[in-house]
Amino acid sequence: MSTLTHGTTPTSQSDTAARPGPAESRRRTSAHLLxxxxxxxxxxxxxxxxxxxxxxxxxxxxxxxxxxxxxxxxxxxxxxNLFANLQRVLTFNDSIYLRWFGNSVLYSVVGSAASTLLCVATGYAFDKYAFRGKEKLFGVVLGGVLVPTTVIQLPMYLLASKAGIVNTYWALLLPALVNPFGVYLARVFSEGYVPNEVLEAARVDGAGELRLFARISLPMLAPGFMTIFLFSFTASWNNFFGALVMLNDDSLYPVNLGLFMWNSVTQQQPEYYSLVITGSLVAVVPLIVAFVCLQRFWRSGLTAGAVK
Structure with missing residues (x-):
């Protein structure tokens, strides 16, 4: 016959195992502090x-x-001397910097808008339509994401040379239309933003497929459109190697390639240092403005499909 002393309770094996030891308590405290x-x-x-x-x-x-x-x-x-340096940059060599800046705006805004529209339409088609070999074709598109841009510059130059568009605006605008990662994002956005029930209701009302995309689906995909546009705009604005390969005429240079050419002569002409520095500061401004103005679309676009 066993007796229990008053004021004590039996401790089970499970309670002992559940109680953390000193080392575990210290680890939890350290993780909490971090x-x-x-x-x-x-x-x-x-x-x-x-x-x-x-x-x-x-x-x-x-x-x-x-x-x-x-x-x-x-x-x-x-x-x-910021304003004096800025005036010197904008007026140097018959205002060539303004020409470069305008070229960058053309390549980035026009090229990115066309590329984004194409990506959204392609991703929408992959999501909403069933056709033979759809998933295999989409796998090929995803494979294009794995190919670095620098690897395909030489084949792109050879194709552009055959087409006779080297050293023209089209040499940078046409390659910018292809964006495999944008197609992938557009399909994700379409799955998260465009309900199939809405499309079926519009078809019952007699809407055609083109009108269905332009009037119903595209407005729903506005956050995704702006997110893909922002990524494409940043990539186009920073596209240095493509412009270096395709362009020889300095009047067609984007601003980053023009600044590189100025920087290449700073060893012989040190006065170009101030031109390169001030020009680089001006070249950063459009990227900052784009992110500040489009960040609300970007934030909402990143959550597409996160909540079902």
Missing amino acids: LSPGVVNGILLVAAFYTLMPVSWLLFAATKNHRDLFATSGFSFGDF
Whole structure:
């Protein structure tokens, strides 16, 4: 016969196993500290500082004349010659920089808009229509995402040479229409934003397929359209290697290739340094404006299909 002492309770084996040991408690405490808001916000601040450091250096350097550019600290203001440097960039060599800037706007805005519309229509067709070999064809499209752009530049140049469009605007506009990743995103957006019931109701009312896409589906796909456009715009604006391969006439250069040509002569003519720095600062502005103006579409587009 066994007795129990008053004030004590029997401890089962399961309770002992459920109680964390000292080492496990320390690990949980360390993980909790690492995921605390203060630590996470500190890491994000460091990442933001690292990301914005080159742009801030451009802003500081653009306020300096040629002498202060090499005689003062990199992260210190000069004599605030920003407007003088800007005027010099915009008027140098018969305002060639404005021509380059306009070319970049043409390649990025017109090319990206046409490419985005084509991607949205293609992704919509892959999602809403059934045809023979659809999934295999879509697999081929996904395979195009894996091919680096630099690998296909030489074949694209040979094709453009056969077509006679080398050193023309079409040499950059036509290749920009092909965007496999945009087609993939468009199909995801179509699955998340365009209900099949709405399309069936419109067909019952007598709407044709083209009108169905233009009047009903395309407005629903507006967040996805702007998201794909933003990605395409950024890629087109930063398309340096394609322009370097395809173009020889400096009047057709985009702004990044033009700045590269200026930078290539800085060793012989150091006065070009201020032109390159100020021109680079101006070239960053459209990307910042695009992200600020389109970020609400981008945020909503990234959540497409996340909630069913």
